Amino acid sequence: MSAPLLSIEGVTAYYGAIAALKGVDVTVDEGEIVTLIGANGAGKSTLMMTIFGAPQARDGRIVFDGRDITRVPTHDIARMKLAQSPEGRRVFPRMTVLENLQMGAAVTSYAHYDEDLERMFAIFPRLKERASQRGGTLSGGEQQMLAIARALMSRPRLLLLDEPSLGLAPLIVKQIFSVIRELNRTEGLTVFLVEQNAYHALKLAHRGYVMVNGRITLSGGGRELLEREEVRAAYLEGGRH
Amino acid sequence: MEYFLQQLINGVTLGSIYGLIAIGYTMVYGIIGMINFAHGDVFMVGAFLALIVYLALVAIGITFVPLALLIVLLVAMALTALYGWTVERIAYRPLRGSFRLAPLISAIGMSIFLQNFVQQAQGARVKPLQPVAPGGFQFGAADGFVVNVSYVQLMIVGATIAIMTGFTLLVTKTSLGRAQRACEQDRKMAALLGVDVDRTISLTFVMGAALASVAGLMYLLYYGVIDFYIGFVAGVKAFTAAVLGGIGSLPGAMLGGLLIGLIETFWSAYFSVEYKDVAAFSILAIVLIFLPSGLLGRPEVEKV
Secondary structure (H helix, E strand, O other): OOOOOEEEEEEEEEEOOEEEEEEEEEEEOOOOEEEEEEOOOOOHHHHHHHHOOOOOOOEEEEEEOOEEOOOOOHHHHHOOOEEEEOOOOOOOOOOEHHHHHHHHHHHHOOOOHHHHHHHHHHHOHHHHHOOOOEHHHOOHHHHHHHHHHHHHOOOOOEEEEEOOOOOOOHHHHHHHHHHHHHHHHHHOOEEEEEEOOHHHHHHHOOEEEEEEOOEEEEEEEHHHHHHOHHHHHHHOOOOOO | OHHHHHHHHHHHHHHHHHHHHHHHHHHHHHHHOOOOOOHHHHHHHHHHHHHHHHHHHHHOOOOOHHHHHHHHHHHHHHHHHHHHHHHHHHHHHHHOOOOOHHHHHHHHHHHHHHHHHHHHHHOOOOEEOOOOOOOEEEEOOOOOOOEEEEHHHHHHHHHHHHHHHHHHHHHHHOHHHHHHHHHHHOHHHHHHOOOOHHHHHHHHHHHHHHHHHHHHHHHHHHHOEEOOOHHHHHHHHHHHHHHHHOOOOHHHHHHHHHHHHHHHHHHHHHOOOOOHHHHHHHHHHHHHHHOOOOOOOOOOOOOO
């Protein structure tokens, strides 16, 4: 078996004196969709940002594509074909949709810009309609599509998605998840997905991890976790299926 | 009517100078949310560098005025930009992430340092420059009152329009300008997209300082005398202009500069020279009462 595309080994991270991650081990193989589920405040988003060195891990190490990136500055990590659609979407509010997408393409030096732009507009036709509108005026769902498209414009080898379903209508969530599945199936896009919406995430993912209080407490195949009693009790109460 | 026209021309000239300085305030505020109190003094340093370079050129025999001015402009821009870069590097960057007032205090310290440095190095007395491009165009001589447009005024207004156009294109159309605006709107996200935030902030200071040095050269040509203290007065005015136009907004800084220049000139022409600053600041106060974010500034609250 080849080395994983991303491997997180014993990582700890702190906000001031408070430990947000207390020794986390996660691996993501090429071509996989891996999900990390857990309650609010468990440290999921912190892990996503720690992969990007903001904050940097205090202990342990993070290896991406064979390179140790634990101490690499955030912007240099972004240039290694690792992209993130972060928590809260963080679309640039006073830039147009087009400019937001251009920001995503900057790390490729706009090498495949026209082609990629067409592709994004094909995947998310709404963005094409809104191309000259400012990011801040989009609806939540449109902003989420834009955040994902912006990340994809960099042609990432690994896409980090932080709570793409947050605050969105169920129909839009379904749409976004099916886009992720399609990209993974047809182009082999590797995805590391953080979600509170455990049911959808585990159904989508090949493998999953459960995080509680800055530690991984469970891991396994997506379907397998979905059947586990402790997962059902904690995250799927009032189950949606 | 001729008198009015004359004042209009004078006001636009002065406003151009203020506008160029105001851009430096507004850009730095936009990107790191800090008022760079040393910016006025960077402008002053720019004026001194322009004078020194010009005298050096004359000394080595380059007296063809357009060529000399072009060289002065480029060299002064480059050297002043270096000052801007250095100020950011030693006085502000180490304080990034510390409490909000720290860089502000550091900026005031930098301002005092630059003033004293120039006072020590160049002396406290005013430095004169013989008119470089005397003369100009005259209109309306027939009916008694003459409107004068000097070559220097034309040069100042023309150069300002050219530079501001180029600058606006740079910020709105290029990858660099986009990176700058991205840092302004969400620094963390910009970094996630591969933007080197520290480098972009440095570049912002460099650009602001370069524009301030252009203003410094214009001030030198227009007034013919400079001293180590001009940065304070012009800095306060340009800062006022930036706030009036809406701090953080580039078109706002240009508009604010123009307005402050016009207000000051017309007030001096029709009322009294002594109260011109009172007039400028009063209008600022009135505008801020009704439009707290300035003329073209955006309100603090926005849809998320």
